[in-house]
Amino acid sequence: MMLYSPNDKVQLDYNTAHYPTGLIKYLKTEKDRIDAGFYSIRTWEMKLYDKKYK
Known part of the structure; x- marks a missing residue:
């Protein structure tokens, strides 16, 4: 995932x-x-997944 960050x-x-x-x-x-x-963007999917399926 690429984000612009000046x-x-x-x-x-x-x-x-x-x-x-x-x-x-x-x-x-x-x-x-x-x-x-x-902040680690890598953890976003794991946290979202945990909230969605628990």
Whole structure:
């Protein structure tokens, strides 16, 4: 997954129309943590999967 991130600030509205809307909405709620470097995008699918099927 590629995201535009000038000056270490991820731009979730730039060239992301091809990603699932739910993913972008969720990443927007986590934007501060992503920008601070305290976030692993790899865990998003696992957490979503756990919530959906438990």
